[in-house]
Amino acid sequence: MYVAPLYRPPSEANSLILQITIGCSHNQCTFCSMYKTKKYRVKSLEEIKQHIQWGKSLYPHARRIFLADGNVLSMPTQDLIQVLQILFEEFPYLERVTAYAGPKDLLEKSSEELALIRRAGLSMLYLGIESGSAQVLANIKKGVSPEEMVQACRKAQEAGFILSCTIILGIGGKELTREHATETAKIVNAIQPHYLGALTLMVEDNTVLKSQIERGQFQLLNPMEVVDELIMMIEPMELTNCVFRSNHASNYLYLKGTLNKDKENMLRVLREAKNNSAMLAPEEYRFL
Numbered sequence: 001m002y003v004a005p006l007y008r009p010p011s012e013a014n015s016l017i018l019q020i021t022i023g024c025s026h027n028q029c030t031f032c033s034m035y036k037t038k039k040y041r042v043k044s045l046e047e048i049k050q051h052i053q054w055g056k057s058l059y060p061h062a063r064r065i066f067l068a069d070g071n072v073l074s075m076p077t078q079d080l081i082q083v084l085q086i087l088f089e090e091f092p093y094l095e096r097v098t099a100y101a102g103p104k105d106l107l108e109k110s111s112e113e114l115a116l117i118r119r120a121g122l123s124m125l126y127l128g129i130e131s132g133s134a135q136v137l138a139n140i141k142k143g144v145s146p147e148e149m150v151q152a153c154r155k156a157q158e159a160g161f162i163l164s165c166t167i168i169l170g171i172g173g174k175e176l177t178r179e180h181a182t183e184t185a186k187i188v189n190a191i192q193p194h195y196l197g198a199l200t201l202m203v204e205d206n207t208v209l210k211s212q213i214e215r216g217q218f219q220l221l222n223p224m225e226v227v228d229e230l231i232m233m234i235e236p237m238e239l240t241n242c243v244f245r246s247n248h249a250s251n252y253l254y255l256k257g258t259l260n261k262d263k264e265n266m267l268r269v270l271r272e273a274k275n276n277s278a279m280l281a282p283e284e285y286r287f288l
Helices: 045-058 077-090 103-108 111-120 134-139 146-158 177-191 208-214 223-234 263-274 283-287
Strands: 016-019 064-068 096-100 122-130 162-169 195-200 242-245 256-259
Touching: 016 045, 045 077, 077 111, 103 146, 111 122, 111 146, 122 146, 122 177, 134 146, 134 177, 146 162, 146 177, 162 177, 162 223, 177 223, 195 223, 223 263, 256 263
Parallel strands: 016 064, 064 096, 096 122, 122 162, 162 195, 195 242
Antiparallel strands: 242 256
């Protein structure tokens, strides 16, 4: 039923995954290899119905469902609403439906469409901000400007979605580390997400970024520079009740807390790590 590889956020580990689209309609980010082997398409409603029945046969009491692949909101609005209606009819214990979202998809949907999708039961969106720097976003070919990213996120929030965003430490390389840190803090402050996760850049095979590194066009940060960058990001953040995590396998240091309430404690841990490299995960552990 699945077209591999299949991805989901760490927090969806216990969710039933239903693959509604294949691949990613953007699929140009220089650092990402997730969907490079797939040709993007939206599954037909008949395919989706069959997939739902297959999922129901395995997990009839599912309480959480995650809709894969990369950007389910690229589906026609009425089709997505119909899928959501079927899910709540077929899974009587269903409490939550979530999905990845791309900023361009949010911009292309009207506010009215997003509100209808939210009311139909899609409640939480996972979105990669990556960086608040216009230069970094252009370099990684994210497809939107910082201003468009903020607009997309605010549209989602105004429609009632819970927004879980990610940023990538080291994505600006050595050259743009300070700009990446300061501008990312600014964009996160502007968006005020409900959840914020920090990942650390991992170089994937068959990506433009890996080729840039091999040609000497991009310099990776070392672990201590990653810690410095995160300190520079967190220091100017002004967030209201935002749950922060750096628990992804890519990270050198695990942090958790609520910003801004726990900001000083997180900064204290980061500063301790600068003086004690034993607190950082070994490089080989980042691939487990």
